[in-house]
Amino acid sequence: MSTQTSLTGKGDNLKTLVVVFLRGGADGLNMVAPAHDDGYYRARPRIAIKDRDTNAAKLDGSFILNPILKDLAAPYHDGALAVVHAVGSEDATRSHFEAQDLMERAGDVAGGWLGRYLRFRGATTTGALSAIAVSRALPESLRGAPAATVMRSLEDFTLGKGGGLLQASLEKLYAKEHDALGASARDTLAALSRIEKLSKTTYSPAHGASYERDDFSQGIKQVARLIKARVGLEAVSLDIGGWDSHITQSAVMDPQMRKLNAGLSAFYRDMGKTGMAHVTVVVMTEFGRRLAENSAFGTDHGRGSVMFLMGGGVKGGRVMAKWPGLTKDVLEGPGDLPVTINYRDVLAPILQRHSPQVDLAKVFPAFELKPQAIYG
Amino acid sequence: MNSSRRHFLQAGGAASLAAVAIGCDKIQVPEMLLPGRRATAPPDGPYATPAGKDIDLVSQALNRLTFGARPWDYQRTRKLGTTEEAAFAAFLDQQLAPEKIDDPNCENATRRFELLNEPLGELFEYQEKHLLDALVRSTVLRAVFTERQLYEVMVNFWSDHFNIDPSKGDAKWLKVADDRDVIRAHALGKFPAMLRASALSPAMLWYLDGRVNKKANDVDKPNENYARELLELHTLGVHGGYSQKDVMEVARCLTGWGVQEVGRSKLNLGSVEFKPLQHDRGEKVVLGHVIPRIPKQAKPEEIEKLGRAELDTVLGIIGLHPSTAKFIATKLCQRFIADAPPAAAVSGVAEKFIVSGGDIPATLRALFATDAFLTTRGNKLKRPFHYIVSTLRATHATTDAGPTIQDYLLRMGHAPFHYPTPDGYPEEAAPWLGTLLWRWNFAVALTKNELGNATKLDAAKLRASFATEENQMAHLLGRAPSADEITACKESGAPLALLLASPSFQKC
Incomplete structure (x- = not known):
């Protein structure tokens, strides 16, 4: 029996959703800047991304990419990466905790949206390694998943020190079980063995990709390995923290953008065109930042921000926005880019693409979905 | 007492205990005071164990x-x-007589969660995360330590049957009362009584929107969320022979029930009330039973009496309905016998459910006497x-x-x-x-x-x-x-x- 396909029963058709959460409220306006909107330059005389003095990639004649994110221009121009702008949630507390909580739970309901997706995606069984959080604890979004694994590295997938003997004994006992439990045990053991083999070999990323040494790059590298090893990965959650740029914005944010740029672009290269067809990467944050810079070269908590969507057939090469303009009358509350697209409307079509049978009403309850046309 | 003070006291208690344990390692802290618990083992070991090669x-x-x-x-x-x-x-x-079983280990293990015994309104003084933590921990500890095991197994069963997600609205506080006054109060009691308690549980009224199910004027459309789940999940089952019209009619019968909620009132928080002016007074037909119109000239107290009574009329129609019996029996047999239990076992259990008036111990006795239960071992x-x-x-x-x-x-x-x-x-x-x-x-x-x-x-x-x-x-x-x-x-x-x-x- 080929374990390559038995783990999921879906073989090559299995799609993986990789969610990257930028914690702390990432400034979408400086990641993908509205170069066409004077309001932006007026409000940010000192910290705006300036068209003229940077190599800023022009995305679509209106928006420009922060030069630190320059390597995302390649997937963008390949048509594999799309930006959604002025996107976010309905939470207007501008509290990190409240906003992250709401966005990850997606409503006044138990578990997180990713967890509920896995439970209500229309599959009867869930593989041992279907959901992974590359972090120290289970994120809110993955709560309620039928089985979720928290890992820092591949080495976490063992039965402890000296677990080899135990594993061998378990293999013998479960070999005699001819029911679904036995089958599931064999899948789990096969996944353990495969990961053990992986962790003993040095990983060579494909297509000349090279990963940086920071946590995010190392984490997404492990994700690439696991996807290639076909252990049945369906949902992954990764975080990049440190986006709360109240003072000297560039000192706070630039290092995080460097991580995002390096990690995503290495992953994109490593997976290659064929690989990326089966993977959708979603980058999101709990809220954006105030339009106007503050006296400390920073920005305070705001509302709308950006999402990046990469791979999985997403129609890239465009900035999707219902751009409201940045005039006083459209700014929200203390002067924030309004949320014109709800993040659920971006996620819903992706979930449906990955699992056509998904019960979206259970994943995003009490919300009238208006799915965005992210596939064109 | 306000909530912050109470939390301080709780935190203070835990911290000082830790100080005793860490700072003075010569003082023996009695095991009872430490957070971890162990059941007291009876002294007559080494213990006998099963000898057969199959499960006896x-x-x-x-x-x-x-x-x-x-x-x-x-x-x-x-x-x-x-x-x-x-x-x-x-x-x-x-x-099946848990009240006669002494349970000192369990009492010791769960004593610190006394907040779960607070009266309804007092629950709102606690932070919801503390309540949820107390609920989860006491549930695990009871399952581990109680001698009243079958009772706890049934608590687990009914918690799923009448599931409430405490994330929603005031259920964050009120689920504690539901667990205590609905699930635990009736887990080995009579099903119709548990059903009624659940229908009037403030947490359930929140969770399935019963509190906003009203007909105060001509344009109000009843909210059918609870009515649907009442028929589909709590009683008849999805193929139990009801129609969409029945769902609507049940929803109409239940209009007017509400909960005193946070933000609207500080008095009687969480208490359930019936508002006669929000009750739909027209004629209803539920599974063929006609519930007559409440006369226009009826006095307010009469409307209240008749309106309240419609809840009991509906529960009377469905509580011991053959479809309900079959549905509950099927779920019990799935829990205690097999994922796909034999039809004969289910029908025997369902029959006992009906003739015993939904008596849960009698129904369980019938289940545990089936050939399927006695012979299907080690398969779940x-x-x-x-x-x-x-x-x-x-x-x-x-x-x-x-x-x-x-x-x-x-x-x-x-x-x-x-x-x-x-x-x-x-x-x-x-x-x-x-x-x-x-x-x-x-x-x-x-x-x-x-x-x-x-x-x-x-x-x-x-x-x-x-x-x-x-x-x-x-x-x-x-x-x-x-x-x-x-x-x-x-x-x-x-x-x-x-x-x-x-x-x-x-x-x-």
Whole structure:
């Protein structure tokens, strides 16, 4: 029996959703800047991304990419990466905790949206390694998943020190079980063995990709390995923290953008065109930042921000926005880019693409979905 | 008292206890005061264990009617009768009269969660995360330590049947009262009484929107959320013979019930009220039963009386309906017999449900007397909660049901009070098959004492509870070990972890 396909029963058709959460409220306006909107330059005389003095990639004649994110221009121009702008949630507390909580739970309901997706995606069984959080604890979004694994590295997938003997004994006992439990045990053991083999070999990323040494790059590298090893990965959650740029914005944010740029672009290269067809990467944050810079070269908590969507057939090469303009009358509350697209409307079509049978009403309850046309 | 002061007191209590434990290591802190708990073992060890190569009736009872056997449970239960059958019958009699069973270990383990006994309105003084933590921990601790095991198993069953996700609205506070006054109050009582308590549970009125189901004017459309789940999930079952029209009509009958809620009032928070002016006074027809119009000239107190009575009329129609009997019997048989139980068992149990007036102990007695129950052994996959609790019981571990335990339950998707939809955690095996890696990891962590200071086992003490290594294996497996299991234990280098991770221990 080929374990390559038995783990999921879906073989090559299995799609993986990789969610990257930028914690702390990432400034979408400086990641993908509205170069066409004077309001932006007026409000940010000192910290705006300036068209003229940077190599800023022009995305679509209106928006420009922060030069630190320059390597995302390649997937963008390949048509594999799309930006959604002025996107976010309905939470207007501008509290990190409240906003992250709401966005990850997606409503006044138990578990997180990713967890509920896995439970209500229309599959009867869930593989041992279907959901992974590359972090120290289970994120809110993955709560309620039928089985979720928290890992820092591949080495976490063992039965402890000296677990080899135990594993061998378990293999013998479960070999005699001819029911679904036995089958599931064999899948789990096969996944353990495969990961053990992986962790003993040095990983060579494909297509000349090279990963940086920071946590995010190392984490997404492990994700690439696991996807290639076909252990049945369906949902992954990764975080990049440190986006709360109240003072000297560039000192706070630039290092995080460097991580995002390096990690995503290495992953994109490593997976290659064929690989990326089966993977959708979603980058999101709990809220954006105030339009106007503050006296400390920073920005305070705001509302709308950006999402990046990469791979999985997403129609890239465009900035999707219902751009409201940045005039006083459209700014929200203390002067924030309004949320014109709800993040659920971006996620819903992706979930449906990955699992056509998904019960979206259970994943995003009490919300009238208006799915965005992210596939064109 | 305001909530912040209460939290301070709680935190202060925990901190000073820790100071005693850390700062003065010469002072022996009584075990009772430490966060981790261990059940008191009876003194008459080493304990007898099952001898047959198949699961006998006593082990079957311990597998199915409890959250797993502790080291002494087999001996103690077997001694209740001269034959296995007599022992089983006596055990069942005991378990169906939980009020007569002393439960000191459980009382000690859960005493610190006294906030769960607060009256309805007082619950709002606590932060919701503290309430949820107390609910989850006391639920795990009760399952581990209580002698009233069948009662606790039924609490677990009804918690799923009448599932409420406490994330929603004021259910954050009110689920505590639902757990106490609906689920625990009626778990071994009469089904119609539990159904009525659930219908008027403020947490349920929040969770399924009953509180906003009203007809105050001509344009108000009743909210049918609760009415639908009442018919589909609580009573008749989805194919139970009702129509969309019946759902609407039931919703109309239940218009006017509400809850005093946070933000609108400070008085009587969480209490349930009937508002006659929000009740739909027109004629309704529910499953063919006509509920007459409330006359226009009726006085307010008359409207109130008749309007309130419609709730009982509806529950009277559906509470002991043959479809309800079949639905409840099917779910009970799935829990206690097999994921796909034989039709004969289901129909016998359903019949008993009806003739006993929905008496849960009588219904269970009928179930436990079926051939299917008596002969179908070792075939059910333990759900993760059952698995975790059974490992702690089997190894006589201490535990405080703290973060490490909850973390495993969350990873396996089976933490109590964390299920989003009203159907409750699934009972059948398929959705849980992806949890094996975490069960194995838990077995390894528990046997290596890597679950923190409050959850520990004493392997030497455990081993000393049995005359031989094979007796210990028989205790864990509920039968004599096979040659394969003995070999695997020897080869594994970690026999206890291997047994807890073995296929047989995943099942009951």
